[in-house]
Amino acid sequence: LTLQEADQENNNAEPENQSETSHNKSPLLPDSWKPYQQSRAFVKGWLLKLRCCLGAMCRMEWYGYAALGILTAFLSFLMDLSVAKVLRAHQWLYVKLEGNSLLQFFCWTLYPSCLCLVGSTFSHNICPFSTGSGIPEVRTMLAGFEMPHYLSVTHLFTKYVGLICTLAAGSTIFLGKVGPFVHLSTMVGAYLSNLCSLVRDKAAGEMLVVAAGVGVASCFGAPISGVLFSVEVMSSHFAVKHYVPCFFSAACGALTFRLFSVWSGDGETLQALFKTNFPTALPFYPLEILLFALLGLLCGAVSCCYLFCHRWILRFTKTNPVFIKMLTTEKGMYSGIVAFLLASVTFPHFAGQYMASKYTMKQLLTSLLDSRQWSSQSHNASVHLKPEPWLEWSPSGSPVYSSLTFFLVMKMWMLVLACTLPVPAGYFMPVFVYGAALGRLVGEGTVLLVGDLSQSSINPGGYALAGAAAYSGAVTHTLSPALLAIEVTGQFSHAVPALLATVLANFVARSGHRPSFYDALSISKRLPHLPSLKKAYSFLLQAALQLQKAAGLVEVQYAVNSSTETQIPVVDSHESQILLGFVLRSELLMFLRHSKTETVEKHLDEVCTIHTISVLLSPHNTVQEAHGILSLVGTQTLFVADKGRLVGLITWPEMKRILEDLAKEI
């Protein structure tokens, strides 16, 4: 399998040289001044044959899609491997210093803060835009705005190294890798797309769309939800013809990612990333559905709170002079200080013992998704010799409820603070873990409440699963986390409860027409974005220049002088404002020319044709709809009318200005 795919990549990489030379001469003709003429000609001949052979099987793009999936998965695996090594070194050092609390404190705090400092400084100096999630930027690019510096190879390298530093800082910093990986895969996709366009004339324009889907898929080895998540986050419309390339590439990526874990000895076969063992006989009682629905509503409410704090801190860092100074001139220092603060709070001999801070992100999630009931087992935990996964949650036998609640309260502000760090980092995974903790708390609470009634087989892990899906879905305003949670854990028995909780959480989160997490980032970064909020904004219309049907020479002359638009709206009269259609500027010029030669003054409608308007908007259309129609129709001007009365017009530059204005609003 690998040989074959290496060939494919080879094929994608080689033709670059080939097509350059083949313009000038036949590849088999020797260049007199180059060495190894014979062997070069031989290799070239074989490469040409290979290309014909591969091209005969299917189109060249498909090899590009396969290569994209495989490369991204390889990058993801390599990152996981490096991060695991650095994390293990930290743990080793911490354990070795056992007995000396001060040294342990410094080891615990300075390690992540140094990593953050290095990561932040490195990314700032090499590629200043590489910080943050990257999803808002990718979304802007997919909406049709060109941002070439966001797809450069330097950027890829910087983001990759910076992300390793962030992830290696561990669960104290509590950041993930999903967002940057979507960005990384887009960069790989752009690079491969360039290669593909060298081999074939037609540039593979679909590559970016596909790449966005592959990112999540290779990150978790979850092909289906990866594609669906990127569809939901990235675009407002999706062409079904992109389905097959997307899923093909994602399947390649997920397969490679899981095969790598098998080969590295992590598991005997391809498995879910966070494999769980829920009981299959009776996953949940039918009445528990109500609890899952309540959990969904709770997650929605908490997500509103989180999103509010996040928007507040985004605004605060833009307005507070101290923050502005730190974040513009002393990025590295700021990252170091914040990381130190976060690490101090989570120090295991201090508050950290009540929030399971010794666990890595993966261990946190695995422990939360555990199917056994912590509360009923914690008192006889000492009987077991093997450390149980929930031991960290119940330090010195204290009830798990308090540590879970403490974890939830602390992580809320810590996560909000961590979001300000100027390092490459993803914000999906922490939210996912937070939701799992929320769900776990509800689940353990349920066990406590009904435990006395029946020797219950309630599975709190199922609540953690549904909570993770619902909370991350509410924060990002998407539904696919429901499927993602299932794919990542390999548990299908809880599909319906997870979906229900996610839908209800989305209801609550979207109810106020507030921006989602990624929308808020776009707004904060002043990226031209398409607000996906109905009603929130309607058009900022410019007062349109207009002509009345019976306009004479003077009015037409004025219109021609004062406007450069090619289409000028015509109304019945200035009083009624009923929109009749438009005249073209060229026709107005003709009208003026004719008026000079003729004696009787004619009205506008007697000389010029009033064209009917093909697409008419109403002021209730959203910016998003207008943008969609403008890009689809390809005209330069759209007229806006309210019950037949002209209220304004939108041109393409105007649309860009509206988007920029929106970006400044928050």
Add this chain to the structure above:
Amino acid sequence: LTLQEADQENNNAEPENQSETSHNKSPLLPDSWKPYQQSRAFVKGWLLKLRCCLGAMCRMEWYGYAALGILTAFLSFLMDLSVAKVLRAHQWLYVKLEGNSLLQFFCWTLYPSCLCLVGSTFSHNICPFSTGSGIPEVRTMLAGFEMPHYLSVTHLFTKYVGLICTLAAGSTIFLGKVGPFVHLSTMVGAYLSNLCSLVRDKAAGEMLVVAAGVGVASCFGAPISGVLFSVEVMSSHFAVKHYVPCFFSAACGALTFRLFSVWSGDGETLQALFKTNFPTALPFYPLEILLFALLGLLCGAVSCCYLFCHRWILRFTKTNPVFIKMLTTEKGMYSGIVAFLLASVTFPHFAGQYMASKYTMKQLLTSLLDSRQWSSQSHNASVHLKPEPWLEWSPSGSPVYSSLTFFLVMKMWMLVLACTLPVPAGYFMPVFVYGAALGRLVGEGTVLLVGDLSQSSINPGGYALAGAAAYSGAVTHTLSPALLAIEVTGQFSHAVPALLATVLANFVARSGHRPSFYDALSISKRLPHLPSLKKAYSFLLQAALQLQKAAGLVEVQYAVNSSTETQIPVVDSHESQILLGFVLRSELLMFLRHSKTETVEKHLDEVCTIHTISVLLSPHNTVQEAHGILSLVGTQTLFVADKGRLVGLITWPEMKRILEDLAKEI
């Protein structure tokens, strides 16, 4: 939960009367001539309050979506229940007649053929268009064509009863319920949409899109794949804003469907429809991925064969005079004869014993998805007291390979024949079972081949799962069956192999740009459909009337006389054919008027403005793209140019004609 939902439905149903009366008078004013004035006013008052209360929580449409899901699931459950009862009666009768082969033969054959006869006659007499799958019709409606008689309540009733007859005929006829259920849910959706539009001014136009998704979801209790399947089959573009309504409604439907099964005593809790028990420790060896890929390619190849046979028989029934006569005048008779023929072949004392004909569709699928190896266990099957699920596959100890092969060969032509039956029936489920059998054969073959090498733990059920997904995906040209197979069986361990097999099968099936199963049905039924095949058809262009830039009075006069189009294309010269833009008919008339008054003959471009063309197609665009642009742009004319040269134009009537021509082609 049910009370609450009943309230919602109540709320949807009640305002019909309410809004009628409230136009005329306040609902609290007594009508002197109506009985029970007090109580009626009281109820009305409460209903109004309830409406305000519900409306405050969320928009009225959402109750409609919930009601849609619940109603469809209820219909689905009721159908399953009735079908199970009729099937059990048949089995009871058959067993009672044990000992008398002739009577058993008549029982076996006449029962389904009578049911088919009744179903066919009933649907033909009450609503002639209710036969078949319904998916092509729904697709046409979603594409924007109005077919009101396809959404009537009579049609719903007919299709429902007819479908019960078809399904009750059992696995001898080998037909399913997916397609008709999509159609049924669309009808329910249209009805609810009317109710919603009575409550609010805005008609819920999304309801049809949502309904198409709910159909599959309620059919299998599989919310996620149901929505995705309908997206893939129904449309070429999907708006992400429909995601939440679709998934909400589908989750309601799936939840209700599964809760009904719990309440009816089928299971203790909500479970997958065809629950399997695959070993979770080692679902498959990494090297088996290659076998899954091969299975995908095989399924693709077999699907091409099946689709070819299907297209052939569709054409044959349209051209052969005997078939034409039977299918137009004697539908009931034809159904009876074909069902008798099919049932005779599957008679268990005859060929049926080699194709497990005693199993119902559900039992067939369950047995094929069994995780144990049949081949290695069949020889000591007699030891077990409980009948093992594969016993029917190995009559009198013969090897299972032969019965599986026999099953595959026989069912191929039987299914093709069954597709011609003029009864309401779905064609997805049989294809799904067929794919499972194909996968099972490959799986058992693998066990046979490698069984000696290692005491293998290869799971042939996994191959059946992947085969079902791949084959049904290839036949319908979709990917979501991969997820459907997982959701229906509750097995997530085989997600990646199933997806891989489905993608590869799709590759093979789509490679020749042949129509999918539903495309072929659309073509055969002469529905205006949008062929989703690139290259297969390019435009059938009309030779366009055109003017050259320097056209004089004569040419313009001729153009005005010979064409009624409002936009007439202008080319550089008749030789070069370079398209410059278009002139409006009104301007040409003005040109003629001016020419009469002036002495010097002017050229066209000196007088008229040549408008630039906003949307220009190339002949390589597909009909689908042109249709999309025409509907989006809203203009009446689209020009087609090849490298700048005018080659034709497409108007809206022209587009309809193209679609009708396409429908006649096969």
